[in-house]
Amino acid sequence: MIGTSLALALSPLGLRIAVVEAIARKDDQQPSFDDRSTALSRSTQRMFEAMGLWGDVVAAATPITSIHVSDKGRFGFSHIDAEEQGVEALGYVVINRVLGQVLQSRLANTESVDFYCPARIEAIELGPTQASATLSSNSGEQTLTCKLLVAADGANSAVREMMGISAQKQEYGQRAVIGNLLPEKNLDDRAFERFTAQGPLAILPIADNRAGFVWTVAEHDADRVIGLDDDDFLAEIQEQFGHRLGKFSRVGARACYPLVLSKVLRLTATRSVLIGNAAHGLHPVSAQGFNLGMRDVAALCDCIADCSDKGCEKGSDPLSEIGIGELLERYARWRKADQKKLVHFTDNLVRLFGSSRPGIRTLRNIGMIGFDLIPGVRSLFAKHTMGLAGDLPRLSRGVPIR
Ligand SMILES: Cc1cc2nc3c(=O)[nH]c(=O)nc-3n(C[C@H](O)[C@H](O)[C@H](O)COP(=O)(O)OP(=O)(O)OC[C@H]3O[C@@H](n4cnc5c(N)ncnc54)[C@H](O)[C@@H]3O)c2cc1C
Known part of the structure; x- marks a missing residue:
């Protein structure tokens, strides 16, 4: 999702771009364009608008006009409302597979991008004047050379390891079970986040009055939950969510994802960068994972566009050793704060709402009340979740890169 988006975002700059993807979009095993539903933030919406893609994305998406947050076993709840924030929607929900169709059909019609798929990067070499990547595919091995190599190969990134950057990983001891179901009452574009003893349960509005769910369950219980037949599964998820949306029925296929927090100490190496x-x-x-990644895309696009403008003015190679060094430094400086803030925010949310210690439960109830009553807190929170806080690159502000 992120690598394809970057290639499309960069395409107006007149660069020659290669995208290497190991698994074809229509393959059942495609790990990015799968059956999950993703909530797109306002800054991602603006990016797709600036890239001329939003019309196709929104045609397949469902708006979120309010988010209802509750804590199972407690009366308190909180909510964020689009109208109150002065926006038509807080975000939009799209199925990854459908987003994949939109992005990849645009990619197929973008002349400046060569798409190598299925092909896997097996090795890289990073030097002062160029980077190279060795690909393996059904037709054998080949090597590509470039001025800048971007690793967008996901949480278990092999390219990151090849760049000599290791990730600090922390398992949450939880897995996310995803799928969709039919609630008795219409969601009316409302999203729900319910914190339960096992972990958070999100219910998102999707097409045909159905609801996408992301249900966090304890690692040791995940195989049992996934193995439940439809009726038993519906009974358990209903018990966790309650009856705010009436009776749940007609649950679709379920899939499971291990949940891991992963952080890196560096975002760049010689002629290479992580997004x-x-x-x-x-x-x-x-x-927020995809939305945060899209802000990496927007910042990297700005850095590359400014670097090539500067090079043109001086009549020199914009991606010379010095030019690329400045570009990588600027990107790393720019992205560090946003990434750090969101990693902490998300991790603290999991720990705060995952704890059943009495003091913490009281604290989070006070937190929820404060969140609703203290002026400005809700707006600030909404601004962060919509991706509109901080120093925003052009695309995140909806300004085309060219
Ligand atoms: C249950 C769940 C729900 C989520 N919901 C949301 C949400 O609502 N909103 C949100 O913003 N985020 C959400 N996320 C996070 C979001 O899905 C991820 O942040 C996003 O998919 C990351 O995209 P990516 O392209 O960086 O990585 P990936 O999606 O992992 O893609 C990596 C790609 O690289 C390819 N690849 C791997 N190795 C190689 C190689 N050696 N050579 C070539 N290609 C290779 C893979 O085949 C894959 O296509 C959710 C995540 C989960 C697990």
Whole structure:
């Protein structure tokens, strides 16, 4: 999702770009364009608008006009409302597979991008004047050379390891079970986040009055939950969520994802850079992983565009050793704060709401009340979740890169 988005975002700059993807989009095993539903933030919406893609994305997406947050076993709840924030929607939900169709059909019509798929990067070499990648595919091995190599190969990034950057990983002891079901009452574009003793349960509005769910369950219980037949599964998820949306029925196929927090100490190496999940892996509780990765895309596009403008003015190679060094330094400085903030925010949310210690439970109830009553807190929170806080690159502000 992130690598394809970067290639499309860079395409107006007149560069020659190669995308290497190991698994074809229509393959059942495609790990990115799968059956999950992703909540797109406002800054991601603006990016797709600036890239001329939003019309196709929104045609397949469902708006979120309010988010209802509750804590199982407690009366308190909180909510964020689009109208109150002065926006038409807080975000939009899209199925990854459908987003994949939109992005890849645009990629197929973008002349400046060569798409190598299925092909896997097996080795890289990073030097002062160029980087190279060795690909293996059905037709054998080949080597590509480039001025800048971008690793967007996900949380278990092999390219990151090849760049000599290791990730610190921390398992949450939880797995996310995803799928969709039919609630008795219409969601009316409302999203729900319910914190339960096992972990958070998100219910998202999707097409045909159905609801996408992301249900966090304890690692030791995940195989049992996944193995439940439809009726038993519906009974258990209903018990966790309650009856706010009436009776749940007609649950679809379920899939399971291990949940790991992953952080890196560096975002760049010689002529190479990390973006998306290769740079940061978050718990899905805050629905921010893809959106954060899109802000990496936007910042990297700005850095590359400015670097090539500067090079043109001086009549020199914009991606010379010095030019690329400045570009990488600027990107790393720019992205560090946003990534760090969101990693902490998401991790703290999991720990705060995952704890059953009495003091912490009281604290989070006070937190929820404060969140609703203290002026400005809700707006600030909404601004962060919409991706509109901080120093925003052009695309995140909806400004085309060219
Ligand atoms: C249950 C769940 C729900 C989520 N919900 C949301 C949400 O609502 N909102 C949100 O913003 N985020 C959400 N996320 C996070 C989001 O899905 C990820 O942040 C996003 O998929 C990361 O995209 P990526 O392209 O960086 O990595 P990936 O999606 O992992 O893609 C990596 C790609 O690299 C390819 N690849 C791997 N190795 C190689 C190689 N050696 N050579 C070539 N290709 C290779 C893979 O085949 C894959 O296609 C959720 C995550 C989960 C688990």
